[in-house]
Amino acid sequence: MANMFVRSARVLHGGAMNENQHRVQHVDVAVVGGGAAGLSAGLVLARSLRSVVVIDAGEQRNLPAGHVHNFLTSEGWTPGEIVATGRAEVESYGGEVIVGRVVEAVAQEGDHPSFVLGLDDGRSVHARRVVIAAGATDRLPDVPGLAERWGRDVLHCPYCHGWEVRGRRIGVLATSPNALHQVGLFRQLSEHVTLVAGDVELDHHALMNLRVRGVDVVRETAAEVLVTDDRLSGVRLRGGEVLELDALVVAPFFEARADVATQLGLAVKELEM
Ligand SMILES: Cc1cc2nc3c(=O)[nH]c(=O)nc-3n(C[C@H](O)[C@H](O)[C@H](O)COP(=O)(O)OP(=O)(O)OC[C@H]3O[C@@H](n4cnc5c(N)ncnc54)[C@H](O)[C@@H]3O)c2cc1C
Incomplete structure (x- = not known):
């Protein structure tokens, strides 16, 4: 007391x-x-x-x-x-x-x-x-340039902002196996979806299914989010290659x-x- x-x-x-x-x-x-x-x-x-x-x-x-x-x-x-x-x-x-x-x-x-x-x-x-x-x-993946675009063209929720990026080039940045779920949801909104899988362990059969549905899978990690004229324009991969995108999907903690x-x-x- x-x-x-x-x-x-x-x-x-x-x-x-x-x-x-x-x-x-x-x-x-x-x-x-x-x-x-x-x-x-x-x-x-x-x-x-x-x-x-x-x-x-x-x-x-x-x-x-x-x-x-x-x-x-x-x-x-x-x-x-x-x-x-x-x-x-x-x-x-x-x-x-x-x-x-x-x-x-x-x-x-x-x-x-x-x-x-x-x-x-x-x-x-x-x-x-x-x-x-x-x-x-929301704790975001630690990729230079990503946090600055959060809520604008770095997204997490297909229901909140998926319609705005329908039909566009969408990258999904994998930070856990749950990325497969996000890819599936965003694939319903666009035919141009790329999974930036990095070294996240992903189920082999699920990956095959995604490829059958036309999803590109890149086995590299993202080094930087690129911006042109105040719009996300892509992601530079660790190897230096640039993936051109209109939106990037992440799964925050x-x-x-x-x-x-x-x-x-x-x-x-x-x-x-
Ligand atoms: C980028 C983004 C976009 C989203 N878009 C949508 C959308 O389009 N549609 C949709 O349905 N959902 C959307 N969501 C989800 C939606 O934002 C959340 O579901 C909603 O904000 C949750 O409401 P809340 O009241 O629980 O928390 P919050 O909205 O986060 O409010 C909590 C409040 O508590 C205050 N607070 C915390 N600690 C203290 C303290 N110690 N003293 C005083 N105040 C305190 C905070 O400052 C804050 O103002 C989005 C989420 C994000 C991240």
């Missing part, structure tokens, strides 16, 4: 020294993260007459993409438009959206368990319940933004996808 007191005291007085230093807000529910998930939770809770605050650091995973697709009623909107509209909907029912980051979280046990969240501007939110909707970040969860004592477990 003493330890708990020390930890919560640290939350209440931690963070930057400014006028918010001692401001404590009490709510039924605090939602950590204001992307699609957190704002949806905030909307439902506000409409259920809970006092709710959504705290969002504004780093939605899809921000690098120009437009959002397959999101019924918001087809083709920018990620920013969806966030702005979602925030307004939460606020229209009395929910509050705070633009800021939760930097410290403490669970308080006892007869009435609750949570204290410390924000980066020094204020604190005291909540009876917490929803963690902090999303994930999804890393949960788990800081708040781990501070509350939750363990992070790796899942194979």
Whole structure:
């Protein structure tokens, strides 16, 4: 119990020294993260007459993409438009959206368990319940030039952005055997698909099937993503050869933004996808 007191005291007085230093807000529910998930939770809770605050650091995973697709009623909107509209909907029912980051979280046990969240501007939110909707970040393959094109013409999801590159020259960069699955999906959208297989071990029969379906397989690794006039124009292979492309598909490693969860004592477990 003493330890708990020390930890919560640290939350209440931690963070930057400014006028918010001692401001404590009490709510039924605090939602950590204001992307699609957190704002949806905030909307439902506000409409259920809970006092709710959504705290969002504004780093939605899809921000690098120009437009959002397959999101019924918001087809083709920018990620920013969806966030702005979602925030307004939460606020229209009395929910509050705070633009800021939760930097410290403490669970308080006892007869009435609750949570204290410390924000980066020094204020604190005291909540009876917490929803963690902090999303994930994408760890990308380490190829020079690749990260700069992420969400534009370096893609991962055939449903999000496949239509935009239909019929074009698409490379799939293998970082695991799952690349075969991505090749199969993108092959439905274009006849010009090349698997840059590198030294990833791939099932022999699956590779034969791809070749039968007209997929080129290159047994080399990518050295550099090439850009011409602000468009991806190809990939330079380790051997020096240039593969001309319009889009490159990768499979990022999804890393949960788990800081708040781990501070509350939750363990992070790796899942194979
Ligand atoms: C490039 C790209 C394009 C995509 N395009 C599409 C598409 O066209 N259609 C589609 O359906 N899906 C698309 N997706 C998937 C979509 O982006 C995700 O499914 C969606 O963003 C998940 O929403 P979320 O609320 O879980 O997480 P996010 O949108 O990532 O939101 C999480 C929020 O939590 C905040 N946060 C994290 N930690 C804290 C903290 N400690 N304190 C405060 N805030 C915090 C983050 O800053 C972020 O704003 C795309 C994904 C990527 C990477």
